[in-house]
Amino acid sequence: KAGVTQTPRYLIKTRGQQVTLSCSPISGHRSVSWYQQTPGQGLQFLFEYFSETQRNKGNFPGRFSGRQFSNSRSEMNVSTLELGDSALYLCASSFLEGLAGVLAETQYFGPGTRLLVL
């Protein structure tokens, strides 16, 4: 079974621009979560979607938004980019129906999108 895929893998933008990142979950997974990883702040939760609904949101400004489509694919958008948005953005999928407990809740990560804002 194919793993979580993220596109693009690398991205260079300038301040003030906007960017859209895409994530395709493992087939059958209904939940998609997004994380930002930086050397200074470590891994921080952005938001989580389940069946096209945002269930959780981390402590990030409104410039960070996301959505999930009916096929569980997800996108995240960052508007008005700032230098501090340079980071590795990780997507993770989980919740294959028929499983329960930790098996259902285990998050599997994609390779990430490395965003550099100049």
Next chain:
Amino acid sequence: AQTVTQSQPEMSVQEAETVTLSCTYDTSESDYYLFWYKQPPSRQMILVIRQEAYKQQNATENRFSVNFQKAAKSFSLKISDSQLGDAAMYFCAYRSSWGNDYKLSFGAGTTVTVRA
């Protein structure tokens, strides 16, 4: 909010030896999930091992095992017979099992170096 602490920024181990990574967490919940992830230089986060808090038995996956001490809120990872491919950053993570808190809370990570 749950806090996960990894007190060892770096650990070094000789090939074929054993190394133990520490992780403590702060929670008021009685049931939750704990994970160890490995992030090699490729930056791909790979699941190493998982544990449900209500299960007292420590999880084991081949050369990887955990020592889960619920009362002490401790979840250490032991890597036995270390191999060069084990070199990576290791993250401990906590996830609530109830309510609407679906996020993983991560520790700061421990960089493991394996000496040949």
